Amino acid sequence: MVQRRVxxxxxxxxxxAAVLFASGQALADxxxxxxxxxxxxxxxxxxxxxxxxxxxxxxxxxxxxxxxxLLITAGAGISGLLTLVLGTGEIPPMPPGNPSNLLSFDRTAxxxxxxxxxxxxxxxxxxxxxxxxxxxxxxxGLHDGWDAGLVDAVMYAETLxxxxxxxxxxxxxxxxxxxxDYVNCYGKPTTAPGCxxxxxxxxFFSGHAATVAAISATATYIAFERYSDTxxxxxxxxxxxxxxxxAFVSYERVRSGDHFPTDVVxxxxxxxxxxxxxxxxxxxKSEAPxxxxxxxxxxxxxxxxxxxxx
Numbered sequence: 083m084v085q086r087r088v089x090x091x092x093x094x095x096x097x098x099a100a101v102l103f104a105s106g107q108a109l110a111d112x113x114x115x116x117x118x119x120x121x122x123x124x125x126x127x128x129x130x131x132x133x134x135x136x137x138x139x140x141x142x143x144x145x146x147x148x149x150x151x152l153l154i155t156a157g158a159g160i161s162g163l164l165t166l167v168l169g170t171g172e173i174p175p176m177p178p179g180n181p182s183n184l185l186s187f188d189r190t191a192x193x194x195x196x197x198x199x200x201x202x203x204x205x206x207x208x209x210x211x212x213x214x215x216x217x218x219x220x221x222x223g224l225h226d227g228w229d230a231g232l233v234d235a236v237m238y239a240e241t242l243x244x245x246x247x248x249x250x251x252x253x254x255x256x257x258x259x260x261x262x263d264y265v266n267c268y269g270k271p272t273t274a275p276g277c278x279x280x281x282x283x284x285x286f287f288s289g290h291a292a293t294v295a296a297i298s299a300t301a302t303y304i305a306f307e308r309y310s311d312t313x314x315x316x317x318x319x320x321x322x323x324x325x326x327x328x329a330f331v332s333y334e335r336v337r338s339g340d341h342f343p344t345d346v347v348x349x350x351x352x353x354x355x356x357x358x359x360x361x362x363x364x365x366x367k368s369e370a371p372x373x374x375x376x377x378x379x380x381x382x383x384x385x386x387x388x389x390x391x392x
Contacts, residue, residue, distance in 0.1 A: 157243030262339035291349035298324025299357025
């Protein structure tokens with residue numbers, strides 16, 4: 083955690099220097115030695131535990147500039163490179179399969195009447211959520227100090243970069259045709275007009291749902307940790323609004339023909355997991371230890387354990 087203790091360090095250094103100087107003067111002319119009485123046999127006196135100083139207001143999270151900087155840079159870099167690769171068209175599309183092979187509740191995305199305005203509505207929700215991720219750290223800084231705002235900004239940036247990287251990697255690995263691809267290009271060659279775009283096969287999972295869910299999860303986690311005592315209604319409002327926005331953007335992405343129901347559900351789950359894990363692993367160690375994964379070799383194999391406090 084960034085500490086606001088520069089002035090305290092200066093005062094402490096001055097006090098330490100004064101104490102050392104006084105000690106040196108005393109050692110220059112030590113008093114006559116007095117015999118030390120032998121200790122009386124008996125039980126050792128109980129030691130009083132030193133209490134842990136309470137955290138400053140709003141300081142429930144900590145950051146590591148090296149680890150967090152690498153994660154943010156790696157996530158954003160991988161996502162940016164994959165976006166460039168997908169934009170070149172070097173990954174050729176494949177014609178969609180038979181719609182009858184789809185899951186029954188996914189077929190509704192193909193048989194429905196496509197809403198051409200739904201994509202615009204989903205984009206508005208997405209950009210509004212990203213805007214909130216920028217605004218919330220500023221509000222935290224005004225309310226709890228600049229260090230709290232900096233910590234929140236790092237956590238939101240990490241959540242977004244990891245979510246985008248995971249989304250792009252999954253899209254390329256799965257390469258699922260979008261519903262609109264089934265509607266317009268089933269039975270047609272990829273050379274047909276409107277059927278030759280790589281983007282038509284990046285359906286799973288939904289990046290809109292994942293991003294909104296990730297931001298909502300991080301905002302909710304921060305709200306519960308920081309404002310449960312002072313503003314008890316705020317965490318529940320954040321949870322309700324975030325859940326509603328995730329559901330709404332998911333619905334609009336299905337209505338626009340860009341995703342199947344399983345795409346938005348998968349995206350929401352992936353985003354929510356990242357959005358919770360990032361702030362959880364940044365919790366101050368005086369409040370709760372982070373999650374850890376341990377492994378040990380065993381005859382004929384090995385063992386793995388997952389531990390932590392939730």
